[in-house]
Amino acid sequence: ATAGTFAGAIGLVPLFLVFLKIGLVVFGSGYVLLAFLRADLVVPGLITDRQVLDAVAVGQVTPGPVFTAATFIGYLLAGVPGAVVATVAIFLPSFVLVGLVHPIIPRIRASAPLSAILDGVVAAALGLMAAVTFELGRVALIDVATVAIAFVALILLLRSHLNPVILLAGGALAGLAARMVGWI
Structure with missing residues (x-):
């Protein structure tokens, strides 16, 4: 892939916001990020399904596949600055959340309603992964x-x-x- 293949198609701030949102909502498997990548970057025509597949493939052969995929896509869209922005943005929510939630983890684990919420999030994530797998399968x-x-x-x-x-x-x-x- 060429750096900045779609340079100018999206600025660094919108790119940051896309990956910040993904970083906020990716739960469990990073494959849930595929649904967001399709909605926020493929559907508007900023990248192609094939490029998403390439990003996932690159991510799978490196440690930290979600971060690697984000870095790869950021690089495609805005070169090295885009890679840095996408990587920081997708990482930031997890880093902040861990710092905030760490003190209350025992209470979260013991709460039946929070456990039910997490079960619902996991089920929805599986649905998202299945839908995106189907869509990407049509391309691959x-x-x-x-x-x-x-x-x-x-x-x-x-x-x-x-x-x-x-x-x-x-x-x-x-x-x-x-x-x-x-x-x-």
Whole structure:
């Protein structure tokens, strides 16, 4: 990806606000961020679904996939300043929240209503992840070979509980092999 591919499409302050919002609402798995990336950046035409997939792929092979994806997208939109702004913005809410909530964690854990709220948030997050997975699948699964690679990875993950990094590496090699024989 080229730095600032969509430079000028979004300023640093709006970019900061997009990732600050994502940092405030991402709960549990970072894959929930995909729904927000689509709504705030793909739908308005600032980046493409393919670039979101690229950001997620890059994030999966590095520590801190959510932060890496944010940094990658910030870089696409505004170069190095955008990468810094997106990274700080997505990290800031968690950092502040941990500092504020730490003293009351025992009470939160013991509260039935707060536990129910968290259960609802988790269920909604699963729904968001399923919807975005479907949307991104339409972009990524473009032929029989990519569908087969995805299916094999899913079966291996569910049956063998392989480390996702191994699955990603295997998928990369399978994609390369499929390209070399002309299947992709």
